[in-house]
Amino acid sequence: MNNVLKWFTRDSFILPVVAIIMGLILGGVVMLIGGYNPIEAYGALFTKVFGDMYNFGEAVREMTPLIMTGLAFAFASRAGLFNIGGEGQFLVGMTAATFVGVKFAGLPIYLHAPLALIAGALFGGLWAAIAGYLKAARGVNEVISSIMLNWIGLYLANLIVRQFLLLKGENRSVDISESASISLTWLSELMGNSRVHMGTLIALVMAVLFYIYMWKTKQGYEIRAVGYNPNAAEYAGMHVNRNIVKAMFISGMLAGLGGAFQVLGVFQYQTVMSGSPGTGFDGIAVALIGLNHPFGVLLGAVLFGTLTYGSAGMSFAADVPPEIIRIVIGSIIFFIAAQGIVRWILKPFYSKRKKEKVL
Amino acid sequence: MDLLTIGQIINTTLVFATALIFASLGGIFSEKSGVTNLGLEGFMVFGAFAAGIGAHYAQEAGMGGTTSAWMGVLLAIVLGVMVSLIHAVASITFKADQIISGIVINFLAAGSTLYLVKLLFEGSGDSPLVQGFSKFDVPLLKDIPLLGEAFFKNVYPTTYLAILFVFLTYYIMFKTPFGLRLRSVGEHPSAADTVGVKVLRYRYIGVMISGALAAIGGAAITLTTTGTFSHNTVSGQGYIAIAAMIFGKWNPIGAFGAAVFFGFSQAIRNYVQLFEWSQSIPQEIIFMLPYLLTIIVLVAAVGRSSAPSALGEAYDPGKR
C-alpha cells in the first residue's frame, strides 16, 4: 500500500501527469486562437469516449493496436534499438493472420484463431528480425532498413491480398472464416455492437509478460545489458548479435500481433491499402509517452486512443477540426521529453515539497 | 535504351531528388552538431505549407509566378527556422531526448499545418493552387547530347539550388572555421567547450540551418510538384531524407549521392512500366523496387558507421 502511495508521488508519475495537463492546456490555447471553445471541445471529446458503452468499446478497440505497437517500440528501445519499422511489422502480421484466417478454413475454433494469431506474431517478428539481422551481421543501421521494410511490407501485403486472397471485384480480401475470429460477440452485443475483441485482453497480458520478461528473467537482463552497453555485455559472455536479433524479433512479434488483432478482431478481412495505417508510427509516440515502460505504454495508449477517438466527437459536437489533437499529443510528448520545462514550471511546488520532506 | 531516354531518366531523377537533397543536407547540419534530427519530416511539412500559403498570398498581392514562388521559399525558411527552435530548445537547452523531440516536430507539423490551412481557407483541406516554379532550358548547353537532356533541359531552379547547396555545405563544413567548430561540437562537445567554442550556440545554429534547409526541401515539393499543400504533400520523404543522410555517411556529397539514388529508384519504377515484360509481373513488385534496391545496396556497401560521436547526447558540462 505504501508502495502505491510512493508511486504516485514519484517524479516518474508526477512529471508525465503535469505534462499531459500542460499539453491539454496548450491545445486549448490553440483552440482559443482559432476561435473555438476549448471547454466545449474537450467536453465533447470526453463525452464521446466515455458517454456511452458503444463508443467506449470502440475507443478500447482504438487503443488496443496502439498498446501493441507501443510495446513493440518500447521493447526494442530497451535493447538499444530504434525500431521505426513497427508499421511494416504491423502490416506483415496483419497479412499473415488474414492468410491463415482465410486459407485454413475448417479448423476448429480453438485451433484456428490461435494459429492465425501466432502466424501474425511470427511473421511480424520475422519481418523485424530482418532489420535485426542486417544490423547484427552487416552493421546496417536499423533505422534505414526498417524504413525501407515499412514500404516493402506495405506492397507485400497488397501483393498477397491481391494475388491470393482477393474478393472478386472488390479491393479487399475475402472474409476470414468465423473460426479465426477473435471478436467477443456477446460483449460486443452488450456494448451496442462495438467491435471489442479478445485482442485487448491479450494486449494487457503482453504488457505484463513484457514486464516480467524484461526485469525478472535472465533473457531480459541480457537484453537490457546489451541495450546499455554492448561492449560490456560481450565481455561478460553474452551474445550481442543474437540478442539484437532476438530483441527485434520480439519487438516485431508484438507489432505483428497488433496487426493480427485488427484483422481477426476488427475487420475480419484486409483491404488493399494505398498507404500504411500509421499505427506503427503512433506506437512510437505511445511508447514515448509511456517512457518505454510496458505499464507506461498501457497508459500512453489509453491517452492516445482517448484523444484520437474522442477527436471525432470534438469535431462533430463542437466543430473543432480534429487535427488539433495531433498538436495536443505532440505537446504532451514534448513536455514529457523536456522534463526540464515541466520541472521549471513546477519549481515553486517542488521547493515546498522538499521542505516538507526535511521536516 | 537510347541516350535520350537515359537523359530523361536522369532528369526525372533529379526532380525527385531535389527535396531529398535539401532535407538530407539539413539533417547533416543538425547531426554534425550532435543533435539527432528525426524531425526532418516535420520541417519539410512546415516548409511545404509555408511555400503553399506564401506563394498564394504573394500571387494574390499581384506578384508573378516565379517571384511569388520565391516568396514561398522565403516564408518556408522563416517558418522552418522558427519551428526548428522548438526542437532546439527542447533538446539542447532542456536536454530532452533528441529523438523524441524530433518526433514531436512531426506531430506538431501534421496537426498545426492542416489546422491552419483549414482556418485560413475556410475549412479546405489544402491550400489554393499556386503557379510555383517553371521549368526552363539552359540555352546552348541543352543541346549537348545526354548531358543536355539530363541537366539543362526542363529543369527547375530548385534543382540547381540544391546542387549548389551540396557544394556550399561541403565548403562550409570542411573549409571554414564555422564548419570546424560545428563538427567539433558534434564529435566532442566538451573538447570544443574547453577551447571556448560555445557548444549550445553552435548546436542551435546547426538545428536552425537544418530547419531552414529541410523546409526549402518541403517548399520545393509544393512549388514544383503539387502546386498545393495538403496533408500528404510530403508523405514520408523526410524519413527517406534521413535514410539518405545516414546512407551518405553524414557527408554532403555522400548524401547527395544517396538522394539521387533514391530519386533514381523512384524514377525507374515508372520507366519499368513502359516495358512489355513488366505487364506480367504484379505491380507491387515494381513498387517495392526502390526500397529493395536500397537494402541491397546497404548490405553490399556498409562500412564503419561514421555518425558523429556525440550524436544524440545532450551537452552537460558537468557530466564526464
Place this chain on the structure above:
Amino acid sequence: MGAATPVVELKQITKRFPGIVANDAISLQLRKGEIHALLGENGAGKSTLMNIVFGLYQPDEGSIEVNGKPVIIDSPNRAIDLGIGMVHQHFKLVQPFTVTENIILGSEPTKGLNINYKKAAAEVQRLSEQYGLKVNPHAKIHDISVGMQQRVEIVKTLYRGADILIFDEPTAVLTPQEIKELMIIMKKLVAEGKSIILITHKLKEIMEISDTVTIIRRGKVIDSVKTSETNPNELAEKMVGRNVTFKVDKKPATPGANVLEVSKLTAKNKEGISVLNQLNLNVRAGEIVGIAGVDGNGQSELIEALTGLRKVESGSILLEGKELSNHSPRHISESGVAHIPEDRHKHGLVLDFSVSENIVLESYYKAPYTRKGFLNFDAIKQQAKRLVEAFDVRTPSIETKARSLSGGNQQKVIIAREVDKNPELLIAAQPTRGLDVGAIEFVQKQLIAQRDQGKAVLLISFELDEIINVSDRIAVIYEGQIVGEVLPEETNDRELGLMMAGSTQKRGTAHE
C-alpha cells in the same frame, strides 16, 4: 621571485554538489615559474577545483585572483583570455580531426573565409619545436599514440598563449618513457616562465618535479609544503590520514604447475595487421606474471585473445591443458578465467545497471541467480551485499547505479566480481589506473592474495613500479612477442625500459 604576487590565488573556494562538498574553503597560491603539485585521494576534489579555475564550474563561495587582480572566470573562454590552459585527465581531443585542427579549434587563422591551414600548420610546427613537443601536424588523433595526444593538448594551451598550465593526472595514461619526456617538457615550460599546477597520484613524480605540494582531503586543504622539505611517506600519510606502506609486502612465491600456456599465438588488430606474432607465454599456479611493455605492442590484443574477444589466427592457448583459443568469452570464463578489463567503463561495467546487477554480470545465468529462467533477486542481493562488504565498496546502496560511484569504487566492484569467481587464472589489465594510493594498495593486496591462494595471475600494466613491486616474474612484450623474461629482484627501471624499447631484440631498433 618569492615576494612577487602569485600568478593565481584561490581564496576560500567552496563548491558543493548534491550531497557533497567537493571543495571546502580551499585557498591556494601558485607562484610564477613554479610547479605546484596537488595531491589527494580519489574524489578529494582536485579536478573540481581545477575545473573552477578553468571556468568549467562556478564556485559557490570564494574568489580567484590572477596576477593580483580579482577575476570571475565564468567560461573556458575567459580562462583562456587570462592565460590559463588546462590539460584534462580525459583528453579533450576530437578523434577524427587532425592534430592541427584540434589545436586551432576555436581560434582559427583565416584567409578570406577559409581556414588558413598552411599558416596553422606552420604555427603548430613552430610551437612544437620551441618546446620540444614532437607532434605531427597532419596526423589524425585516432592514429597517434596517447603520448602524442597529450603533447597535442599541451600545444593546444600554448597556441592560446597560456602562461598558467594545469595538468590533471597527465601521467596516468603514459608509459615510463613518455612520462620521462613529459617531465622534461614541463621543466622546459617553467624555464620559459610558465607556471604549472600538476595533479597526480604518483608521489615519485611529485618528489621529482614539483616545487610545492598542496594536499587535499575530503575537499579541505590539509597542508601546503615545499617539496624539498617533505618526503613521500609524510605526503601519503597526510593524504590518506593513515600510514601507507609502499613496498607491497608479500611472501616469496611458490609456483606450481603451469596454468596458462600460450604458444605461437598470432592475432590481428582491427585494421587487419598482425599485432601478435608467435607469442609464447606461460603462467603457473601461485605466481604473478607481470607483462611490461610500451602501449601498443599487443597487450590489448593479447588480453582480448585470451578472453575470447578477439579471433586467434594461429597458435594455442591452453588453460590447464585445455585449448581455449577461439572459444566464446562465456566458455573461457566458465573454464576458470577472470578478467579485470583495461577500460572499466567500456567493458567492465554497465554503468546504468545497479551495483548488484553489475556484481552478477558474468554469473547471472547460473544458479542460484537464475532459476528456471527467472532471476532470483534474493540471491543476487545477498551476493552483492556480501561482496560490497568484503571489498569495502563505498556505495550508498547496492541499488545505486554504477555510474554514480567514484572511479576507485567502480574498480572495486569489478575486482570483487572477478576475484569472487574463484578463477584459475586472473587477468588484470591496468587494474590501478587512475586510483589513489590507498585504493592502489587495496587492489594490489587483492592480487597477491589470489596468488597466495594458488591462483595464476597475469598482470598487464604500464606502471613499472607496479610491475616490479607486485610481480613474481616479468615478461617484456615488444612488437607482439615476449622478448625477454626477468625476475623483479634482479632488474630495475632502466633495464626494463631498454628491453621494452626492443633493445635486446636483434631486429628491434631502439627509438630514442
Place this chain on the structure above:
Amino acid sequence: GCGSKPKEETNAGGDKGGTPTEEKSDLKIGMVTDVGGVNDKSFNQSAWEALQATETETGTAVKYLQSKSDEEYIPNLNEFVKGGYDLTWGIGFQLADAIKTVAEQNPDAKLAIIDSVVDAPNVKSVTFAEEEGSYLVGVVAGLTTKSNKIGFVGGMESPLIKKFEVGFREGVKAVNPDAQFISNYTGAFDKPDLGKAAAATLYNEGVDIIFHASGATGNGVFNEASARKKQGQDVWVIGVDKDQSLEFGDEITLTSMIKKVDEAVKRVNKEVVDGTFAGGSENLTLKENGVGIADTSTANVSADTLAKVEEYKEKIISGEIKVPTE
C-alpha cells in the same frame, strides 16, 4: 485574424439556419467521408456540396464526419445512425463493408453509398458507369492526339480504376485504332510526386494526352503538364470526376470525365425528404446523365470532335456499343 472566421464553415451548417425556406423540415442528413475529407476536389466534395444544396433547398440539417482511418468508418456512421439521422451517406467504395455492417445492425436506419453496391434493404447504392464516360473522353483523346500516343495514369490498381482505363482505351481505339496506348500506375491516390513522375515518363515517351484516374496523385500530372506547356510542349491532361479545368485551367485541361455525384446525392436526399426513399441500387450511366464530359470542353476540343462524341454517346445509350469494364 483567423479567429473572426465563423466556425460553421468548417463543418456542417446544421445550425446555421441562414436560408429561410417555406417548408422547413426537421430532417437530418449526415455523411461520412473516406480519409480524403470533404475538400478532396473529388467525390467527397461533390457529395458535401450536394448535401449543402439540399440544406438550402429544404432546410434539412446536414453534417459530415471525416474518417481518419479505416477503423473509423463504422463508429462515424454510427454517430449519425445512433444520433437519429434520417439518412446517412457513406462516400466511396471503401465504406461498403462498414455500411453493410451498420445497416444490418440498425435495420431501421436509412443509409446510402456512392461507388459500391451494398446489398441490404435499407441501403441505397449509387454507382456510375465510369467506363462509359471514360469512353467518351477516349474518343476526344483519340481524335485530338497529334503524336498518336495516349497515356493513362492510374492510382491503385483496382476494379474501379480498371473501369476508367478500359473504357478510355476502348474509346481511343474506336476512333483511332493506330494510336499507341500506354498506362502507368502509381500505386497511390495521394502522391502527387508519383503522379508527376508518371506523367513525365509518359510525356517523355511522346504521349501528348494523359487521362488520369488517380485522385490527388493527379495533381502531379497536371503540374507536369503545366510545366511542359509553359516550355512550349503541346501536352494535355484529361481530368476526372469533376470539371478539373476549373481548378487547373483550360490551358492544360483538354476535357474532364465527369461523375455527377452531386446530382445523385441530391436526388437520394430528395427521396428522403419526400418520404419515397427505398433501398436498392442504381447504376448511373450516360443515359441517366450520371456520367459525361465537361461542358467546358468546347474551349479546347474542336466542334467536329464534340460531334463525334455526341455520336458515340448516342450509340452507347442506344446499346449499340457496349463498353467493357475489364
